[in-house]
Amino acid sequence: MARLRARSRRGPAQSHNPMPEAAISEALARRKRRDGWFALAGLLIMLAAVLTLVLLLAQLLVDGLPRLSLEFFVEFPSRFPQRAGIYSAWIGTLLVMLVTAFVAVPLGVAAGLYLEEYARRNWLTDLIEINVSNLAGVPSIIYGLLALGLFVNRFSLGQSIAAAGLTLALLIIPVVIVATREAIRAVPRNMREAAYAMGTTQWQMVAHHVLPYSTGSILTGIIIGLSRAIGETAPVITIGALTFIAFLPEAPIGGEFPYINFNWLDAPFTLLPIQIFNWLSRPQTEFHANAAAAALVLIALTLCMNATAIYLRYRYRRRVQW
Amino acid sequence: MAHEPLTVMAQLSVSATTKAHLAKRQRVDRWVRRILFLAAALSVLVTVAIVYILLSESIQFFRQVPLLSFLTDRQWTPLFSDAHFGILPLLSATLVVAAIALLVAVPGGTLVAIYLSEFAPVKVRDTTKPVLELLGAIPTVVYGYFALLFVTPLLQKLMPELPGFNLLAPGLVMGVMIIPYISSISEDAMRAVPRQLREASYAMGATRLQTASRVVFPTAFSGIAAAYILGMSRAIGETMVVAIAAGLQPNFTMNPLEPAATMTAYIVQVSMGDVPHGSIAYQTIFAVGLTLFSITLLFNALGLLLRKRIREVY
Amino acid sequence: MAAISHIDPKEALAVKARVEQLSFYYGDAQALNRVSLDLAERRITALIGASGCGKSTFLRCFNRLHDLYPESRYEGQILLKPDDINIISKAVDPLEVRLRIGMVFQKPNPFPKTIFENVAYGLKVRGVRDRHFIEERVEGALRQASLWAETRDRLQDSAMTLSGGQQQRLCIARALAPQPELLLLDEPTSALDPIATANIEELLSELKEQVTILIVTHNMQQAARVSDFTAFMHLGELVEFGDTDTVFTTPRQKKTEDYITGRYG
Numbered sequence: 001m002a003r004l005r006a007r008s009r010r011g012p013a014q015s016h017n018p019m020p021e022a023a024i025s026e027a028l029a030r031r032k033r034r035d036g037w038f039a040l041a042g043l044l045i046m047l048a049a050v051l052t053l054v055l056l057l058a059q060l061l062v063d064g065l066p067r068l069s070l071e072f073f074v075e076f077p078s079r080f081p082q083r084a085g086i087y088s089a090w091i092g093t094l095l096v097m098l099v100t101a102f103v104a105v106p107l108g109v110a111a112g113l114y115l116e117e118y119a120r121r122n123w124l125t126d127l128i129e130i131n132v133s134n135l136a137g138v139p140s141i142i143y144g145l146l147a148l149g150l151f152v153n154r155f156s157l158g159q160s161i162a163a164a165g166l167t168l169a170l171l172i173i174p175v176v177i178v179a180t181r182e183a184i185r186a187v188p189r190n191m192r193e194a195a196y197a198m199g200t201t202q203w204q205m206v207a208h209h210v211l212p213y214s215t216g217s218i219l220t221g222i223i224i225g226l227s228r229a230i231g232e233t234a235p236v237i238t239i240g241a242l243t244f245i246a247f248l249p250e251a252p253i254g255g256e257f258p259y260i261n262f263n264w265l266d267a268p269f270t271l272l273p274i275q276i277f278n279w280l281s282r283p284q285t286e287f288h289a290n291a292a293a294a295a296l297v298l299i300a301l302t303l304c305m306n307a308t309a310i311y312l313r314y315r316y317r318r319r320v321q322w
Numbered sequence: 323m324a325h326e327p328l329t330v331m332a333q334l335s336v337s338a339t340t341k342a343h344l345a346k347r348q349r350v351d352r353w354v355r356r357i358l359f360l361a362a363a364l365s366v367l368v369t370v371a372i373v374y375i376l377l378s379e380s381i382q383f384f385r386q387v388p389l390l391s392f393l394t395d396r397q398w399t400p401l402f403s404d405a406h407f408g409i410l411p412l413l414s415a416t417l418v419v420a421a422i423a424l425l426v427a428v429p430g431g432t433l434v435a436i437y438l439s440e441f442a443p444v445k446v447r448d449t450t451k452p453v454l455e456l457l458g459a460i461p462t463v464v465y466g467y468f469a470l471l472f473v474t475p476l477l478q479k480l481m482p483e484l485p486g487f488n489l490l491a492p493g494l495v496m497g498v499m500i501i502p503y504i505s506s507i508s509e510d511a512m513r514a515v516p517r518q519l520r521e522a523s524y525a526m527g528a529t530r531l532q533t534a535s536r537v538v539f540p541t542a543f544s545g546i547a548a549a550y551i552l553g554m555s556r557a558i559g560e561t562m563v564v565a566i567a568a569g570l571q572p573n574f575t576m577n578p579l580e581p582a583a584t585m586t587a588y589i590v591q592v593s594m595g596d597v598p599h600g601s602i603a604y605q606t607i608f609a610v611g612l613t614l615f616s617i618t619l620l621f622n623a624l625g626l627l628l629r630k631r632i633r634e635v636y
Numbered sequence: 637m638a639a640i641s642h643i644d645p646k647e648a649l650a651v652k653a654r655v656e657q658l659s660f661y662y663g664d665a666q667a668l669n670r671v672s673l674d675l676a677e678r679r680i681t682a683l684i685g686a687s688g689c690g691k692s693t694f695l696r697c698f699n700r701l702h703d704l705y706p707e708s709r710y711e712g713q714i715l716l717k718p719d720d721i722n723i724i725s726k727a728v729d730p731l732e733v734r735l736r737i738g739m740v741f742q743k744p745n746p747f748p749k750t751i752f753e754n755v756a757y758g759l760k761v762r763g764v765r766d767r768h769f770i771e772e773r774v775e776g777a778l779r780q781a782s783l784w785a786e787t788r789d790r791l792q793d794s795a796m797t798l799s800g801g802q803q804q805r806l807c808i809a810r811a812l813a814p815q816p817e818l819l820l821l822d823e824p825t826s827a828l829d830p831i832a833t834a835n836i837e838e839l840l841s842e843l844k845e846q847v848t849i850l851i852v853t854h855n856m857q858q859a860a861r862v863s864d865f866t867a868f869m870h871l872g873e874l875v876e877f878g879d880t881d882t883v884f885t886t887p888r889q890k891k892t893e894d895y896i897t898g899r900y901g
Contacts, residue, residue: 145611197701198814273463306455
């Protein structure tokens with residue numbers, strides 16, 4: 001102890017340190033400055049990304065806002081840009097999403113449940129897992145080709161709402177699977193053991209505990225998956241949906257007994273993103289304003305869905321603490 | 323102490339009804355298990371279906387077009403009377419756009435990831451991450467609009483001779499689009515670096531930047547590389563941005579200032595017209611799709627492998 | 637070493653479960669080595685020993701919780717009286733075992749549901765539908781767990797609103813509601829404050845009138861206070877088993893004495 005103190009009294013200038021004190025503090029200051037510059041660069045890139053988002057929205061608002069009126073929502077597409085609207089497009093989007101959700105949610109949640117809760121470690125499970133991660137990375141247009149070859153031509157579904165809904169469902173099933181797995185992984189082991197100790201079967205444990213406790217997170221994943229499906233264009237173009245649709249499919253509810261019909265599944269359709277693409281690829285620039293207005297509607301939809309998902313995740317995290 | 327046999331009997335609590343109910347529960351359990359398995363196995367069926375459809379249609383195509391000319395011919399004119407079926411023009415455009423996108427997204431995504439994982443205060447991270455997620459959630463068709471009607475005109479102010487359709491604008495926009503994707507995978511990888519390693523570096527007197535660049539980044543590199551590769555695969559498979567802003571004419575070029583159709587854009591272009599089932603034009607999109615699928619499969623497999631490795635190490 | 641593990645027939649106590657040569661393996665690692673002992677009916681048997689000695693592993697054999705994880709393996713027998721079923725046999729359904737044997741865990745783990753739903757859960761699992769019967773059992777179990785007075789007016793509140801000690805008593809009520817033959821407790825007070833601990837200990841003394849209890853505890857005073865029989869385990873083996881007073885005052889084994897007097901552990 002005494003020796004230590006003696007050495008420190010001698011001061012750094014006489015110590016064995018090869019660098020004099022001034023140089024050390026100079027180097028330190030330089031390193032700290034570099035830290036600061038880097039943090040600034042990171043922040044700037046983030047800001048640039050955010051700025052892109054802002055510019056994009058601004059551009060859409062400038063181009064599209066004048067076209068956004070109530071009529072825009074209840075007019076069919078038309079040869080005259082001023083008269084064209086997105087009636088058939090948003091109805092089509094709604095119906096296709098209905099099919100997508102109806103197919104993707106049960107299948108995705110079930111597969112996620114199986115992989116996370118039931119599957120034993122073996123080659124088959126490994127195969128399924130690799131397969132799911134790979135499917136998540138397959139370009140969406142490939143799903144379009146699958147749909148064209150399988151649903152449209154081999155299953156003779158034609159260019160229908162059913163075909164489009166199924167295609168988008170296949171596309172987002174991996175998203176739902178991954179979200180389900182993450183959600184149920186968060187249910188702690190002691191909850192499972194508590195349930196099993198009461199004599200539950202695996203399915204009772206899952207149905208009474210795992211699923212109810214993870215509903216919020218699973219729902220978040222489903223919404224994010226659907227918000228991806230709602231903006232997808234490419235796979236639906238390949239099945240040949242890029243047509244002029246100036247009518248609505250038969251309403252699913254209403255009419256005569258039993259008040260529900262499925263004729264709409266077979267109907268041709270158009271979607272918001274398809275309509276945007278259609279207007280964008282017209283040579284007449286007047287249609288671009290329509291595209292911008294429809295894009296605003298589409299973005300508003302996706303942003304709402306994502307905001308809901310983020311909010312749900314936030315609320316759910318706060319509500320459940322184990 | 324004597325126990326009354328009667329109580330013992332009463333205590334045998336697994337009664338006949340409970341037993342019957344147990345048998346029923348277990349039957350339900352077994353069925354549920356089978357159904358859930360089928361759902362999981364269905365995902366394998368999807369892959370099988372993709373491969374089957376792509377192959378069966380492509381085989382028809384390759385019966386008429388030799389593989390060698392598909393891979394080496396420098397022209398892609400399937401609908402002309404003088405038909406050529408060379409994938410090179412579509413491939414070159416695809417690679418040019420993907421390269422531009424990566425030039426933006428790799429440095430951008432890496433910087434953002436390092437910043438978020440090592441520098442950003444919790445508050446900044448919590449507010450910026452959702453915004454980044456939104457950036458990734460915007461429909462690609464809207465990005466296409468942005469590339470065609472905002473970025474290209476902006477670039478034309480700098481380069482007056484830039485055509486309305488070109489590879490540069492969609493490439494840049496795609497780059498921004500992919501930043502959140504790359505940054506989120508890289509950030510995951512960097513977060514997986516054990517805290518002790520960071521603390522060891524800080525204890526040696528290293529600054530944040532030194533710790534990030536000399537300890538965290540190299541340790542997490544295989545995960546970060548996975549992010550780049552998966553980002554590349556994303557860029558190659560992206561469709562709408564290029565279909566809208568890069569033009570639909572096949573053009574064998576490496577010049578980003580020219581218009582050219584990518585593989586994905588070609589598929590869109592054919593799908594927009596009325597192509598009869600069984601025609602050669604119909605088969606070309608499956609041949610192009612097969613090429614696209616193979617390339618992305620290769621990248622995805624590599625990326626997943628690298629990601630898996632980093633998970634196993636820690 | 638052959639620990640004397642069977643209850644002296646002179647004591648005229650009924651045996652609820654007889655463990656014979658029980659060994660247990662996690663994969664290749666052996667966690668229990670040929671443990672034999674008897675659980676006396678309507679008595680409290682305490683398992684003591686340093687952490688890692690296998691006492692929780694032993695306890696969890698009784699309701700086959702190990703079956704939830706792959707690569708677990710039992711050898712030997714646990715015969716549950718009066719029907720002499722070997723509950724660790726592959727031929728016996730773990731679910732049936734769990735329906736007869738209740739368990740309370742180290743950390744209170746009520747389900748994030750209402751108090752009523754928690755206690756009624758065992759009956760729901762058994763397919764009981766009779767609303768009146770369920771209400772009766774819930775009240776009975778809550779009374780047994782001395783929680784009725786505190787919860788009778790708030791049965792529909794979430795169980796998460798209870799204090800830690802109350803949550804643990806709720807878990808006891810949850811285990812008691814379906815009237816198990818044997819109640820397992822895995823260090824039930826280690827996460828609780830002294831007052832809540834005292835409540836639970838008092839409760840256990842009352843409960844043994846009605847149910848056989850096997851309790852794992854890291855707290856020797858607790859074992860001495862509540863149990864009738866004590867088993868001391870070390871490195872997966874049963875070192876000593878006997879009447880609690882005897883084990884604590886005149887242990888036969890040196891290791892037991894060392895542990896009890898605090899020389900190690």
